[in-house]
Every structure is written in C-alpha cells, then in structure tokens.
Amino acid sequence: MGKKLTKRAEDYSKWYNELVVKADLAENSSVRGCMVIKPYGYAIWEKMQKQLDQMFKDTGHQNAYFPLFVPKSLFEAEEKNAEGFAKECAVVTHYRLKNDEENPGKLIVDPKAKLEEELIVRPTSEAIIWNTYKNWIQSYRDLPILINQWANVVRWEMRTRLFLRTAEFLWQEGHTAHQTKQEAIDEAIQMNDVYAIFAEEYMGIPVIKGIKSESERFAGALETYCIEALMQDGKALQAGTSHFLGQNFAKAFDVKYTNKNGDLDYVWATSWGVSTRLMGALIMTHSDDNGLVLPPRLAPIQVVIIPIFKSDEDFNKVSSYIKPVIKNLQSKGISVLFDKRDTFKPGFKFNEHEIKGVPIRIVVGPNDIENSSLEIFRRDKMEKETINIDEVFSKVDFLVEDIQTNLFEKAKNFTNLNTREANNFEEFKDLINTKGGFVSAHWDGTKETEELIKRETKATIRLIPIDGATEKGSCIYSKKPSNQRVLFAKAY
Amino acid sequence: MGKKLTKRAEDYSKWYNELVVKADLAENSSVRGCMVIKPYGYAIWEKMQKQLDQMFKDTGHQNAYFPLFVPKSLFEAEEKNAEGFAKECAVVTHYRLKNDEENPGKLIVDPKAKLEEELIVRPTSEAIIWNTYKNWIQSYRDLPILINQWANVVRWEMRTRLFLRTAEFLWQEGHTAHQTKQEAIDEAIQMNDVYAIFAEEYMGIPVIKGIKSESERFAGALETYCIEALMQDGKALQAGTSHFLGQNFAKAFDVKYTNKNGDLDYVWATSWGVSTRLMGALIMTHSDDNGLVLPPRLAPIQVVIIPIFKSDEDFNKVSSYIKPVIKNLQSKGISVLFDKRDTFKPGFKFNEHEIKGVPIRIVVGPNDIENSSLEIFRRDKMEKETINIDEVFSKVDFLVEDIQTNLFEKAKNFTNLNTREANNFEEFKDLINTKGGFVSAHWDGTKETEELIKRETKATIRLIPIDGATEKGSCIYSKKPSNQRVLFAKAY
Numbered sequence: 010m011g012k013k014l015t016k017r018a019e020d021y022s023k024w025y026n027e028l029v030v031k032a033d034l035a036e037n038s039s040v041r042g043c044m045v046i047k048p049y050g051y052a053i054w055e056k057m058q059k060q061l062d063q064m065f066k067d068t069g070h071q072n073a074y075f076p077l078f079v080p081k082s083l084f085e086a087e088e089k090n091a092e093g094f095a096k097e098c099a100v101v102t103h104y105r106l107k108n109d110e111e112n113p114g115k116l117i118v119d120p121k122a123k124l125e126e127e128l129i130v131r132p133t134s135e136a137i138i139w140n141t142y143k144n145w146i147q148s149y150r151d152l153p154i155l156i157n158q159w160a161n162v163v164r165w166e167m168r169t170r171l172f173l174r175t176a177e178f179l180w181q182e183g184h185t186a187h188q189t190k191q192e193a194i195d196e197a198i199q200m201n202d203v204y205a206i207f208a209e210e211y212m213g214i215p216v217i218k219g220i221k222s223e224s225e226r227f228a229g230a231l232e233t234y235c236i237e238a239l240m241q242d243g244k245a246l247q248a249g250t251s252h253f254l255g256q257n258f259a260k261a262f263d264v265k266y267t268n269k270n271g272d273l274d275y276v277w278a279t280s281w282g283v284s285t286r287l288m289g290a291l292i293m294t295h296s297d298d299n300g301l302v303l304p305p306r307l308a309p310i311q312v313v314i315i316p317i318f319k320s321d322e323d324f325n326k327v328s329s330y331i332k333p334v335i336k337n338l339q340s341k342g343i344s345v346l347f348d349k350r351d352t353f354k355p356g357f358k359f360n361e362h363e364i365k366g367v368p369i370r371i372v373v374g375p376n377d378i379e380n381s382s383l384e385i386f387r388r389d390k391m392e393k394e395t396i397n398i399d400e401v402f403s404k405v406d407f408l409v410e411d412i413q414t415n416l417f418e419k420a421k422n423f424t425n426l427n428t429r430e431a432n433n434f435e436e437f438k439d440l441i442n443t444k445g446g447f448v449s450a451h452w453d454g455t456k457e458t459e460e461l462i463k464r465e466t467k468a469t470i471r472l473i474p475i476d477g478a479t480e481k482g483s484c485i486y487s488k489k490p491s492n493q494r495v496l497f498a499k500a501y
Numbered sequence: 502m503g504k505k506l507t508k509r510a511e512d513y514s515k516w517y518n519e520l521v522v523k524a525d526l527a528e529n530s531s532v533r534g535c536m537v538i539k540p541y542g543y544a545i546w547e548k549m550q551k552q553l554d555q556m557f558k559d560t561g562h563q564n565a566y567f568p569l570f571v572p573k574s575l576f577e578a579e580e581k582n583a584e585g586f587a588k589e590c591a592v593v594t595h596y597r598l599k600n601d602e603e604n605p606g607k608l609i610v611d612p613k614a615k616l617e618e619e620l621i622v623r624p625t626s627e628a629i630i631w632n633t634y635k636n637w638i639q640s641y642r643d644l645p646i647l648i649n650q651w652a653n654v655v656r657w658e659m660r661t662r663l664f665l666r667t668a669e670f671l672w673q674e675g676h677t678a679h680q681t682k683q684e685a686i687d688e689a690i691q692m693n694d695v696y697a698i699f700a701e702e703y704m705g706i707p708v709i710k711g712i713k714s715e716s717e718r719f720a721g722a723l724e725t726y727c728i729e730a731l732m733q734d735g736k737a738l739q740a741g742t743s744h745f746l747g748q749n750f751a752k753a754f755d756v757k758y759t760n761k762n763g764d765l766d767y768v769w770a771t772s773w774g775v776s777t778r779l780m781g782a783l784i785m786t787h788s789d790d791n792g793l794v795l796p797p798r799l800a801p802i803q804v805v806i807i808p809i810f811k812s813d814e815d816f817n818k819v820s821s822y823i824k825p826v827i828k829n830l831q832s833k834g835i836s837v838l839f840d841k842r843d844t845f846k847p848g849f850k851f852n853e854h855e856i857k858g859v860p861i862r863i864v865v866g867p868n869d870i871e872n873s874s875l876e877i878f879r880r881d882k883m884e885k886e887t888i889n890i891d892e893v894f895s896k897v898d899f900l901v902e903d904i905q906t907n908l909f910e911k912a913k914n915f916t917n918l919n920t921r922e923a924n925n926f927e928e929f930k931d932l933i934n935t936k937g938g939f940v941s942a943h944w945d946g947t948k949e950t951e952e953l954i955k956r957e958t959k960a961t962i963r964l965i966p967i968d969g970a971t972e973k974g975s976c977i978y979s980k981k982p983s984n985q986r987v988l989f990a991k992a993y
C-alpha cells in the first residue's frame with residue numbers, strides 16, 4: 010500500500026496505472042509488454058469468463074481449442090487479415106537451444122534447428138480455424154458451426170498499458186460458419202447484443218451499440234459491430250467487437266458446402282471477441298480517488314468482515330457473535346471474507362479493502378455485542394451506518410442490488426451528460442478539446458474526411474449507431490450531405 | 502463414422518488413434534505436432550478442469566496468469582531445469598513480418614525486427630514465475646504463496662500422438678512458495694494426493710502413488726511425487742506429477758524472506774501439474790472395441806434419448822411421452838441430449854453415441870407409449886433392458902453410480918491382475934516381454950543399473966511406492982542388496 014493514490018483530476022493516466030498495481034490486479038512482467046495477472050485480478054476475470062461462457066452456451070455455442078501457432082503460409086492466405094496483423098507478429102523460427110560453448114552455463118539458439126516454415130504466434134485465429142473448418146464442412150448438414158475458444162493471443166504492441174494494451178492478452182474468440190449471409194449477419198448482431206447485455210448487467214458499464222466505419226473495421230471483415238463505452242476522462246473504449254466476415258475466409262481457404270439443392274457454395278462466417286481489456290474498462294468506469302470500485306456481481310469478495318479486538322478473549326467473543334452471520338450470508342451465495350489476520354491492524358485492513366473495491370464492509374467489535382449492532386459500509390458511496398445485527402441479511406441483499414444499480418446509473422448519467430451534438434467543425438473541435446466525451450455529428454461517409462478529422466483533432470469515429478435516427482444534415486468537415494449522425498471521440 | 506474401428510487386440514495403437522478421431526475428440530492440425538481439440542473432447546476437458554479447479558481452491562489455492570514467453574536469460578537461470586527443456590523449445594526471434602517484394606501477396610520475416618533477446622515459449626513456468634515471486638516475497642507474512650495457472654505450454658516433441666504427446670498442450674501448473682522444507686514437502690504430497698483422488702473418483706482410473714527415481718525426476722526438482730496408471734495394453738502412463746523443488750529456484754532467482762526471528766533465508770518451492778494427457782489416460786483405460794467409454798462424472802452427455810418415428814405425428818406423440826422424463830432428469834442435474842435430428846436414422850445415432858461413449862441410451866418409439874415402457878442401455882456393459890417409464894428415474898440414478906463404480910472396479914481389477922513380482926532378471930524379462938503390466942522388483946538404487954535394465958528391456962522405473970513395505974532383497978540386475986521393491990513397466 011504505502012503511498013497515496015494519485016487523484017484522477019491530477020493525472021488520470023497515472024491514477025489508472027497506480028490503481029491497477031495498488032489494487033493487486035496486475036503488474037508488468039520482465040517480458041516486454043506482457044503482464045502478470047495477479048490472483049485478485051484473475052478472480053475478477055474468472056467471474057467475467059464464467060458469465061460470458063454461460064451466455065455463449067445459452068446461445069448454442071460450444072468451446073474448442075485450436076493451435077497457438079499459425080504457419081506463415083496459412084497466415085497470409087486471407088490477404089487483408091494478414092496485412093492488418095503482419096506488423097505486430099511474434100514469430101517462432103527455431104525449435105531448440107543448445108549450450109553456448111563460449112559461455113558455460115548459457116544457452117544459444119541452435120542454428121541447426123531452424124524451422125522450414127516460420128510459425129506466427131496467433132494474433133487472432135481465423136486463419137488456423139478456417140483451415141480446419143475446411144475439413145469439417147461438406148454439406149448443409151454440417152452447418153452451422155458455432156464454436157468459441159478461450160485463449161491467449163499475442164500482438165506486438167509498441168506502447169503497452171496493463172489490461173488496456175498488452176503484447177499478450179487473454180480473450181475469447183467465437184468463430185462461426187453459416188449457410189446464408191443473413192444467418193451470419195444475425196449471428197454477428199446477436200453476439201454484439203450478448204456483449205452489450207454482459208457489459209451493462211454484469212459490469213455495470215453502459216454501452217452504445219453500432220457498426221464501425223470502414224477504416225476502423227477488423228482486417229478481413231465486411232462489417233464490424235461493436236460496443237463502445239465512455240471512461241471518466243471522456244475517452245471512449247471499444248469493449249467488444251463482432252465481425253461479419255462474409256465469404257472472405259471461406260474463399261481464402263476454399264471452404265464450400267453442398268446446399269439442399271445440391272449446389273456448391275462458399276460458407277458465410279463471423280468472429281467475435283472480448284478480452285482482458287474489459288478489465289481496464291471495468292476499472293476506469295467505476296473507480297474513484299480511494300481506489301477500485303467493483304460491481305457486486307463481479308466482485309470476488311462481496312462482503313469483508315473486519316473484527317476489532319485487542320485480546321484473544323475479545324476476538325473469540327466477536328468471532329462467536331459474527332460467525333452465524335457469515336454462515337448465513339454464504340448459504341445465500343454471498344462471498345464473504347472474514348479478515349481475522351492478527352498481523353495487520355484494522356486501519357490497514359480498511360484501507361486495503363477500500364483500495365481493492367470490496368463492495369460491502371462490516372466492522373464488529375466487543376461493544377457491538379452489547380448493542381446487538383454492527384457497522385456496515387458501502388464502497389460505492391463511501392457511506393457507513395450502524396444497524397441492528399438482525400437487519401444484516403436484508404441490508405446486504407439490498408446493498409448487493411443497490412450498488413450494482415447505482416454504479417450503472419451513475420455511469421449512464423455520466424455518458425449521457427458527455428454525449429453532445431456538434432453542428433459545425435468549430436463546435437466539434439471545441440467539444441473534443443475542452444469537454445471530451447462522445448460528439449454526435451454528421452459525416453459524409455468517406456475515409457478521406459474521417460482521416461482529416463482524425464489528423465486535426467485526434468478524434469475517431471467510434472461507431473455509426475445501429476437504429477440511429479436518420480436525419481438529413483451536412484458533414485461538419487466537408488459540408489457534403491449526410492443522412493445520419495455518427496459518434497466521434499478520442500479513444501483508448 | 503464410416504469404417505469400423507480397429508480392434509484393440511489387432512493393433513492397440515491404431516485403435517487409439519482411430520478412436521480419438523472417430524469419437525470426435527481431437528485431430529491433428531496443420532501445425533506439426535499441435536492438435537485441434539474438438540468440442541466433444543473439449544467438453545470432457547472442461548469437466549475435468551472444473552472439478553480439479555474446485556479441488557485446488559478447496560486446498561487454498563488461487564489462480565493467476567503469467568506470460569507465455571520466457572526471456573532466454575531467465576530460462577537459463579536454473580541450470581538443471583534449463584538443460585532439461587532446452588532441446589525442445591520453440592523460440593521467438595522476431596516481432597514483425599513484411600511484404601515479400603519478390604512475391605506479391607506473400608510475407609517474410611522482417612530482418613530489422615529481430616529481438617535483442619530471444620523469447621522461449623514456456624515449456625513450463627518455474628523461471629518466469631520465480632522471477633516474479635522475487636518481488637512478492639519479503640517476509641514470512643508474504644508466505645505461503647499458493648498459486649495455480651491454467652495455460653498452454655509448448656515442448657517440441659519429435660514423435661507426437663493426440664493427447665498423449667503433443668507439441669502444444671493444455672495444463673495446469675501449481676507453483677507454491679513456503680517458509681519451511683517440511684511445509685513444501687507436505688504441499689507436494691498433498692497435491693499428488695489430490696491428483697490421485699481426482700483420477701480414481703472422477704476419471705475412474707486406479708492409480709499407484711509413489712516417487713520417481715533420480716533419472717525420471719523433473720529437471721530441477723529434489724523429489725518428484727507421481728501417480729501412475731496401467732493402460733489396457735499393459736503399458737504404464739504417468740498421469741500427474743508434483744515436485745518438491747527445494748530451494749533450487751529460490752537460489753537461482755535470489756528469493757529470500759525474513760523469518761520471524763529476523764533472519765534471511767531462501768524460500769522453499771513446489772510445482773505440480775496435470776495436462777490434456779489425462780484425456781489419453783481416460784480414453785485408454787475404459788474404452789473398448791465399440792468405441793469410447795466414459796465415466797458418468799466426466800461425460801458431457803450422460804443420457805442420450807433417441808426417438809423412433811416415421812411420421813411427424815409419431816414424433817409428436819413420442820416427444821410428448823418423453824418430455825416430462827427429460828425435464829425431470831435435467832432438474833436432477835443429469836445432462837440429457839434429446840437427439841431428434843431427422844437428418845439421420847436411428848441406427849446411425851446408436852452407432853454415433855456408442856462410439857462417443859455416452860453412458861446411458863434411452864430409446865422410445867410409438868409402441869412404448871401403449872406399454873408405458875422404454876428401452877434403456879448402458880454403454881459400459883453394452884446391456885439393454887425394457888423398463889416401465891415410472892422406473893426411469895431410479896434406474897438412471899442407479900446407472901450413473903453403477904457405471905462409475907463398475908469402470909473403476911474393472912480397471913482396478915485389471916491393474917491388480919497385471920501387477921506381478923519378479924525375483925530375478927530372467928523372470929523380469931519374461932514378464933515384461935510376454936505379460937507387460939507393472940513388475941515389482943528389487944533394485945539397487947543406482948542410475949547405472951536402472952539404465953542397463955532400460956536398455957535391455959525398455960522398461961523404466963515408474964515409481965518407488967510411497968509407504969511401500971520394506972523388504973530385504975537383492976537387486977534383480979546387480980544382485981546388490983535392496984530394502985524395497987520398486988515398480989517397473991514399459992511406459993507411454
């Protein structure tokens with residue numbers, strides 16, 4: 010713990026970096042750009058995984074596992090995809106080390122063990138998976154294929170930040186194959202919706218759904234659906250993407266099926282993924298100057314109970330008093346930590362669990378026994394009250410729901426307040442530079458204008474809203490006609 | 502499906518290879534030695550993971566995640582460990598591809614993007630983890646550290662077989678740090694016991710617990726505890742290992758802690774792991790000439806229900822008749838597949854679920870409705886009977902338990918029958934060559950004798966039994982004195 014956390018208003022970026030470490034979520038490793046996800050951070054990720062996995066299975070998907078490596082010749086088969094990832098690939102070239110004869114005890118790469126064909130550490134798995142699907146698909150009876158994979162991927166990023174951008178990250182990638190274009194589009198939209206529901210109901214993060222402009226699209230996709238969320242510093246974060254891949258990969262890997270009429274046709278594809286980047290979104294959306302704030306549904310510890318005691322006798326009394334409460338809460342599926350460590354003082358524990366974002370804290374001491382009371386504290390509002398011990402179950406039930414709702418409402422309110430319209434480029438620049446947030450504006454639909462706006466303001470098109478109201482207008486930059494506003498923001 | 506499965510007696514190895522593919526568990530990929538784990542195989546692995554993960558958490562462990570890559574300088578720090586894995590390492594040397602100017606559309610490794618220090622794709626994570634623990638451990642208050650990681654690892658094997666030996670495999674690796682030698686030894690033994698309980702109670706695989714001889718020990722360990730199981734062809738398979746690492750890694754990475762007296766000392770370590778190799782053990786222990794046989798506790802589908810129908814009307818009748826049964830079974834936590842596909846005939850479905858080892862099959866047709874009956878079939882004994890529909894719940898309950906027990910008892914009996922004593926080298930060679938199985942024999946405790954026996958018979962010391970009865974005897978090979986029999990076998 011030690012030093013105080015930097016305040017958000019002082020330096021948001023520094024606040025984030027410090028918080029991730031102080032809350033014991035993750036740290037940088039000795040491998041450039043790769044992180045160590047510590048047990049507390051990983052426990053949150055496990056909760057996210059469990060819920061997402063259930064949602065994938067409920068929508069008919071199964072898990073499978075494909076190789077970590079992609080032979081270069083497969084990697085380059087879908088050219089756009091290959092081009093999109095070529096500049097950030099970790100490449101395996103050798104399969105053996107040998108003793109360095111000039112430096113006893115040291116090893117060198119054995120030049121005799123050079124691979125005939127280099128292997129790419131997967132930055133994403135479309136290539137290796139579609140090369141596999143080729144053998145699984147002959148007829149319409151083999152379709153759809155609805156598969157998800159939980160895996161690690163590597164993209165050699167030059168500037169990395171814990172969770173938000175790391176060379177290796179953990180994710181899930183869904184890869185589906187369909188008979189028709191419409192079925193694939195429906196799948197891509199469905200999974201983007203699943204992400205939106207997960208983000209809002211479990212992470213407490215309000216998101217906006219939309220599609221990406223061509224230049225922000227996934228390399229190799231015909232359409233990228235996405236969810237975007239607004240962070241407290243007014244920058245947007247892409248929280249999940251779902252791609253309609255058309256027949257691009259089927260063509261690159263020659264994957265055809267015989268339809269019911271006996272005709273051969275290429276298969277239609279989607280892919281969709283969320284990653285440990287969601288941890289970054291979770292941290293940045295809710296946390297405050299006191300540390301992490303976690304929504305109860307994803308908190309590894311929902312209630313921490315801290316006993317106050319100066320003697321073993323006191324501890325035993327307090328312990329007997331509170332044990333039935335612990336048992337009862339646990340039987341209701343609430344995760345409770347009874348922090349009875351005698352190697353740390355209560356003040357240290359208060360601080361530790363505050364910075365780690367435990368949603369509810371209960372404190373009990375010898376005086377509470379006489380009064381049949383206990384102190385209960387909610388992390389989101391930093392409010393405490395003393396209640397009768399009989400009220401504790403209904404109070405915890407209430408808080409678990411109320412904190413979850415409160416965090417979402419607060420973030421929703423923030424997003425609404427920070428989504429503004431601009432009707433000309435001066436207004437736009439002013440909003441982007443002084444207020445941040447989402448700026449809703451007309452755009453002429455061209456790459457060129459998008460690029461020019463980006464160059465001048467650093468803002469990018471985050472999404473074209475789905476079901477957005479059509480509205481005649483003119484592009485803020487080129488003044489050419491436009492039928493719909495799109496959302497701009499500076500982004501992570 | 503198509504062609505019949507090779508019989509075990511004909512060619513055990515071919516039977517295994519065919520079965521893995523026909524039961525839809527896994528297949529070879531286009532990356533040398535790497536497999537694709539198909540959804541049905543992965544579903545079994547998920548069930549194994551879930552149970553093991555719970556057992557690790559119940560014994561106080563937490564999950565975390567460490568980098569895929571190990572910088573060469575860290576990899577070589579613990580010399581014995583490095584030496585043990587150096588010859589099978591995938592090495593990343595570059596971090597970028599570029600367009601091949603001579604071959605448009607093709608990519609080549611960018612020679613300008615050579616890493617200053619090569620990265621080893623982890624074959625095991627002791628090095629990267631102990632380099633991290635160094636910063637986590639200062640005092641006795643930071644100990645013990647009890648961490649597990651679920652991950653993929655790569656060992657460049659020259660001869661690979663699905664699940665049993667693959668270049669990339671999935672596993673869990675526990676890495677713990679302790680104040681005292683005894684605490685670390687206790688941990689290593691505890692986790693070996695956890696593996697034994699899991700193997701016997703969930704996988705239905707009887708195992709023998711023991712320690713490895715020095716030459717079979719994990720590279721860098723002071724003691725390797727293990728569980729060994731006997732396959733149907735009389736070869737042994739190492740199903741799990743748990744290592745007492747002493748202070749080797751603490752010394753290599755300079756990890757010291759201040760004890761309660763204020764003195765500095767090196768930390769004591771363990772590591773322990775099981776992998777997708779367990780899938781191979783599961784398949785080989787129970788399966789027969791008709792295909793896979795699965796213990797109900799790990800079967801993704803415990804009961805398959807196949808309706809017999811020739812018309813939509815028939816289907817609707819049968820469906821209404823059986824739906825309450827499905828609901829009721831599911832509400833009791835039984836996983837049920839109602840295989841109502843009309844694109845496949847019943848005979849095809851029977852065969853498919855038989856080869857995929859679904860423990861219980863129920864068949865219902867229009868005639869059953871009149872008789873209030875159904876047909877129930879148990880895969881392990883290939884026995885079917887017709888019962889009253891009212892009996893189905895108690896029957897399924899019984900079978901889920903009975904099949905689990907029967908598989909274990911059958912395998913246990915097989916192991917007992919194939920564990921024999923040899924009292925001289927002639928007897929030993931005869932047993933190893935004609936009967937296979939475990940051979941219990943006296944050994945003089947030297948590497949040299951172990952090596953000579955191996956060279957002559959291909960049998961290795963699988964383990965030195967823990968709590969094995971001491972018995973004075975003389976080594977079958979050198980005739981030197983010995984205090985305990987050890988178990989030899991040919992092994993996977």
